Amino acid sequence: MTTFNKSFTQQEAIPDAGIERALEVMRSGRLHRYNSAACEPTETELLEKEFADYQGSRYCLACASGGYALHVAMRAVGVNPGDKVLCNAFTLAPVPGAIHNAGGVPVFVETTDDFTIDLDDLESKATAADVHYLLLSHMRGHLADMDRLMAICNRHDVVVIEDCAHTMGASWNGKKSGSFGQVGCFSTQTYKHMNSGEGGFLTTDDDEVMARAIIYSGSYMLYERHLAAPPKETFARIRFETPNYSGRMDNLRAAILRPQLANLDKQCRRWNELYRITEAGLKQIPCIRLPERPEAEEFVASSIQFALPNQNEADIQRFLKRCDTRGVPLKWFGDADPKGYTSRFDSWRYLGEAPSLPQTERVLATMCDMRLPLTFDEADCRLIVRIIAEVCDELFLSAEPGAHSS
Numbered sequence: 001m002t003t004f005n006k007s008f009t010q011q012e013a014i015p016d017a018g019i020e021r022a023l024e025v026m027r028s029g030r031l032h033r034y035n036s037a038a039c040e041p042t043e044t045e046l047l048e049k050e051f052a053d054y055q056g057s058r059y060c061l062a063c064a065s066g067g068y069a070l071h072v073a074m075r076a077v078g079v080n081p082g083d084k085v086l087c088n089a090f091t092l093a094p095v096p097g098a099i100h101n102a103g104g105v106p107v108f109v110e111t112t113d114d115f116t117i118d119l120d121d122l123e124s125k126a127t128a129a130d131v132h133y134l135l136l137s138h139m140r141g142h143l144a145d146m147d148r149l150m151a152i153c154n155r156h157d158v159v160v161i162e163d164c165a166h167t168m169g170a171s172w173n174g175k176k177s178g179s180f181g182q183v184g185c186f187s188t189q190t191y192k193h194m195n196s197g198e199g200g201f202l203t204t205d206d207d208e209v210m211a212r213a214i215i216y217s218g219s220y221m222l223y224e225r226h227l228a229a230p231p232k233e234t235f236a237r238i239r240f241e242t243p244n245y246s247g248r249m250d251n252l253r254a255a256i257l258r259p260q261l262a263n264l265d266k267q268c269r270r271w272n273e274l275y276r277i278t279e280a281g282l283k284q285i286p287c288i289r290l291p292e293r294p295e296a297e298e299f300v301a302s303s304i305q306f307a308l309p310n311q312n313e314a315d316i317q318r319f320l321k322r323c324d325t326r327g328v329p330l331k332w333f334g335d336a337d338p339k340g341y342t343s344r345f346d347s348w349r350y351l352g353e354a355p356s357l358p359q360t361e362r363v364l365a366t367m368c369d370m371r372l373p374l375t376f377d378e379a380d381c382r383l384i385v386r387i388i389a390e391v392c393d394e395l396f397l398s399a400e401p402g403a404h405s406s
């Protein structure tokens with residue numbers, strides 16, 4: 001029996017240029033983002049400028065984590081305690097966590113069979129008079145129809161904040177994810193598209209939102225020491241009104257990230273090559289369904305999701321177990337018991353009684369998820385596909401009348 005022996009959580013090494021720059025920062029002793037020699041721009045300041053340029057946004061703030069960026073974004077756009085915030089029901093725990101951290105109340109929106117936010121459900125929920133915000137998660141890199149989504153939100157005066165933890169580098173119709181809403185948030189945590197262990201970005205074109213975000217992040221009164229920030233006049237009033245929620249990035253992380261940013265588009269192409277091979281292979285397996293991905297969606301597939309739409313919960317559990325024994329540990333968001341990084345909306349019990357989201361439950365019940373780290377090559381992807389195909393064959397095909405038995 002063939003098994004797969006590589007780790008799905010093994011990322012590539014930090015590029016040598018990043019390691020060298022990090023060593024320089026450590027040798028200088030100036031790790032704090034505002035600690036510079038003779039007012040030279042620090043690694044963090046330069047990184048912010050470079051990421052703003054990459055995104056095509058006016059401003060960028062580097063901070064301690066993606067979840068922190070989401071929290072500060074909520075605050076900076078004006079979410080007040082008790083405010084409702086629309087949010088995908090299919091997302092990762094830091095997303096409702098960021099809303100909760102800002103005092104907001106998540107209102108979950110259903111999920112389509114293609115794993116994006118359901119725009120019909122969004123429209124019906126955005127119509128409510130007391131709903132003014134959407135924290136949109138491009139979950140697992142799947143972009144909804146952004147033209148339609150923005151039209152809905154504009155029609156109902158809903159401010160959009162994008163969680164781009166899985167879409168750094170991705171676009172919709174040539175426009176970067178993160179540049180549709182008022183704020184874009186990104187993560188540079190190890191399992192995302194750039195790796196600094198922990199870290200995140202917040203981007204926006206809005207002067208006041210960025211000024212607030214910078215002060216929230218813990219700039220003290222050093223906000224003029226930012227290269228991708230609004231003019232200092234913007235800070236005049238808000239600097240007295242905005243608390244310091246300390247969550248800066250430091251020069252060591254920024255030093256590691258700058259060479260990765262220079263290489264990001266190339267890495268994105270490599271992910272998509274692995275994805276295309278895996279997708280093509282999985283498409284050949286009769287019991288597996290791959291999501292439709294519209295042409296306008298220029299995704300970055302650092303992971304792959306697929307469904308086994310005709311299988312029940314017991315079948316899925318057996319399938320996962322058999323794949324796992326053969327070295328292919330798949331994630332399953334349908335599990336009633338949250339495991340590892342995956343949890344479902346009904347396990348965020350601090351939010352009170354779980355809402356009824358039958359469509360999301362149905363979609364998550366049969367959806368499997370797998371990372372495609374760049375430490376894999378084409379042969380690895382083919383072997384993984386082969387194992388999944390064999391397991392499907394053993395479990396599901398042979399049970400059908402007339403199917404071959406092996």
Ligand SMILES: *Cc1c(COP(=O)(O)O)cnc(C)c1O
Nearest residue numbers: 065066067068092094165187189
């Ligand atoms: C990782 C992630 C976050 C949070 O990022 P951290 O840097 O880990 O705080 C937010 N949303 C999604 C969808 C994520 O995957």
